[in-house]
Amino acid sequence: MAKKILIIDDDEQLRRACHDFLADSGYEVDCAEELEEAQSLLTYIPYSVVVTDLRLSKLAFGGLDVIRHIREQALPARVIVLTAYGWPELKTEASASGVDAFLRKPARLRELGAAVDALMGATA
Amino acid sequence: MTKSILETILDPTTLSVFFQPIFEVRNGIKRVDSVEALIRGPRKTNFYRADILFDYVRRKKAEAAVDQSCFTAVCEAVTALPEDIRVNVNVHAATLGQNSGFVDFFRRCAKRHSLKLDRFTIEIVEHAPSCDASRLTATIAQLRDFGVRIALDDVGLGQSNYRMMLDCDPEYFKLDGYFVRDLNRDPKRRAVVSSLVALAKTLESAVVAEAVGSEEDLAKISELGVDLVQANILCAAMPLEDLQKLGHIEPSPFADVPAESQHGIDRVSCIEKYTESLSVAFGESS
Incomplete structure (x- = not known):
């Protein structure tokens, strides 16, 4: 069974670029643009890795809610945060919530691929 | 400007309607008793799956608006069904328990599509604990005045409990598949189903068994006194054209x-x- 990835970002171009790159790498990829959509997908679909922005639509730190949801529901998904925010406090809070990797926007797709591969290797 | 997800879902033309027959099964002979209209969200989106669609709708607290959108799509699809086929429609308890004008909308929408109200059964889903019970029962009474029947969905699970049986006084108990699965091999499940069948009989309700998974379970459920069955082993949910091709439903001469x-x-x-x-x-x- 192909390992599944969920990309959460309100930027459609970024979602599409990440989707195509990771799908070409052989992963099964879904995308969500807002918090509730991500929560609904996470309720019904088992993802191995979730890549999320911290800012989602009008929610400044909606990504943190996604991470909390994953941990509260005890979902096995590993989490990569892909964000333009560089605040150390935020990084600390996200790390405390159980983030597995941070990527600073703009990130290269191959950096994302390497982070995903590393976590997928860890979940194998 | 691009539409938001919710705006897209609220457009009934983006929704697809599938139908799954509910069969009356007696002595091994089955006939279509009614059909349940089941909604799929916009194609090529995450919301084509009904479980994800309605989970999202509940998170957005948009049950009332989306139920109206779904009923509009259902009415459009039902016009192609023969007049004598009864139709079950899912409506959230929250929609019926709010002062959302649902009954008026329901009446107007059916009338606009020239559909008789008394051919509909409303299946009450997802009873929220915060739902206003007195408003819910008042809304149900109004619907009954138009000849609409009531079914309680997912009986035995979550909030679909004894209180709802009393508050809604449903014509049908829809028994969740959880209790029916492996009924043939599990005496505890048989005990639960038997007690619900007895309770339904006392309350003058009929029982519909959902998601019966095998011929053995089908035989057992019939033995326990349940004649109405909705299950993929009999017929999966599908678009009306496919149901007609399988011969379960005749096309309406007025479609x-x-x-x-x-x-x-x-x-x-x-x-x-x-x-x-x-x-x-x-x-x-x-």
Whole structure:
């Protein structure tokens, strides 16, 4: 069974670029643009890795809610945060919530691929 | 400007309607008793899956608006069904328990599509604990005045409990598949189903068994006194055209007639003329 990835970002171009790159790498990829959509997908679909922005639509730190949801529901998904925010406090809070990797926007797709591969290797 | 997800879902034309027959099974003979209309969200989106669609809707607290959008899509699809087929429609308890004007909307929408209200059964889903019970029962009473029947969905699970049985006084208990699965091999499940069948009988409700998974379970459920069955092993949910191809449903002779009057012809007058012609053929008008 192909390992599944969920990309959460309100930027459609970024979602599409990440989707195509990771799908070409052989992963099964879904995308969500807002918090509730991500929560609904996470309720019904088992993802191995979730890549999320911290800012989602009008929610400044909606990504943190996604991470909390994953941990509260005890979902096995590993989490990569892909964000333009560089605040150390935020990084600390996200790390405390159980983030597995941070990527600073703009990130290269191959950096994302390497982070995903590393976590997928860890979940194998 | 691009539409938001919710705006897209609220457009009934983006929704697809599938139908799954509910069969009456007696002595091994099955006949279609009614159909449940099941919604799929916009194609090529995450919301095509009904579980994800409605989970999202509940998170957005948009049950009432989306139930209206779904009912509009259902009415459009039901116009292609024969007149004598009863139709089950899912409506959230929260929609019925709010002062959302649902009954008025329901009546107007059915009328616009020339559909009789008494052919509908409303399946109450997802009873939220915060739902206003007195408003819920008042709304149900209004719907009953129009001949609408009530079914309680997912009986035995979550909030679909004894209180709801009393508050809603449903004509049908829809028994969740959880209790029916492996019924043949599990005496504890049989005990639960037997007690619910007995309770339904006392409350003058019929029981519908959902998601029966095998012929053995089907035989057992029948033995326990349940005649109404909705299950993929009998027929999965599918678009109406596919149901018609399988021969479960005949096409409506009025399917191509517009609901609303165009050039002096509409579906109601067409049906009336057809009924009249049948009466003449059988000598009832003399």
